[in-house]
Amino acid sequence: MDLQTVILGFLNDGPLTGYELSKRMDASVGFYWHATHPQIYTTLKSLAKKGLVDFTMEYQSGAPNKKIYSITDAGRDALFRNLQSETLKDEVKIPLLVAMYFGGELGPQYWRELLANHLDAQKAVLEQYRSLCESLPQTDPDRDLKQFLRYKTLDFGIGYQQFLIRWLEDILKEIGE
């Protein structure tokens, strides 16, 4: 799985500019696959060179021009081939856990403060996910599998945040908040 597949996935829902792609990613898949805008623009370029996407220019007077990208048939083939042929190995880097593993010497006061701040931040993220959740229709899998699976990826984010928050609260209780 790579950024190319993610971008093809978005374009499979309809044409988008690089900018819109970037925004959309930040607001959905971005929570479990992040990309910056230079990365997106360069990847779109290389996808176009391979013929997996194409684009039309929209010239706007009094506003920046737009390059509207669409997926091609070859792109659609590549998308579903990639989605199925995945090793599905997660890549995870959580600096907080590294710091906890090595930073015992920083003392209980340091950890109380840092974990309390972290807890607040994670609660804010949970609220963000919950408000997203309200705008998303929940359907049953037989009716609309696609929508159901998308809903479940957001549900994952909410469940994960809830787990994280409980875990942090437990630690804070134990080291005496």
Place this chain on the structure above:
Amino acid sequence: MDLQTVILGFLNDGPLTGYELSKRMDASVGFYWHATHPQIYTTLKSLAKKGLVDFTMEYQSGAPNKKIYSITDAGRDALFRNLQSETLKDEVKIPLLVAMYFGGELGPQYWRELLANHLDAQKAVLEQYRSLCESLPQTDPDRDLKQFLRYKTLDFGIGYQQFLIRWLEDILKEIGE
């Protein structure tokens, strides 16, 4: 936070070779910060150039030579400076969730099978963490904060796997296993 900090963290517990470092990472911090062996060797080299670690050669007849790395005083300073000055932004890439977001068209049968396989794999990982957990002493934070925090990072792994497994089981129930 970067690999340099992680390596300095390990060496702060005592001297190690690149190989031992690699093994140790795989069996602990590796679950939330992974590195391959070429990465470790090149990072050790650059840490040595900066004077944050040094090494002694152990020549072994009838076995490969060892380079045993130790942290220097400058390295220890850098370690605790880095641990404290972290932005703590997580980096996460979970291909399964991307595939779910874009792969609704693959059909219920495909997802039943894939998720069931994934569930088995995650249960195996949980067992692995649990057996690690048994070999790790659990102390209270006032006695040994360092050991307590290390225990909690493993506890995170166990809690996360449990959450993941429940989440997968729920979905499988809903799409009719």
Place this chain on the structure above:
DNA sequence: TCGAGCATGTAAATGGTTACATGATTGC
């Protein structure tokens, strides 16, 4: 004798971040 584990690395390529660079519009 063959594979697994120990032990070290380099090289090439890819992936990703940060900084640079431009320029219009809209609302405060």
Place this chain on the structure above:
DNA sequence: GCAATCATGTAACCATTTACATGCTCGA
């Protein structure tokens, strides 16, 4: 007038992966 948002990209650098490369020991 300034900041934010829209909209595009390049360049330099750093991080990471995969493949290549070597060679010894020990147990099955």
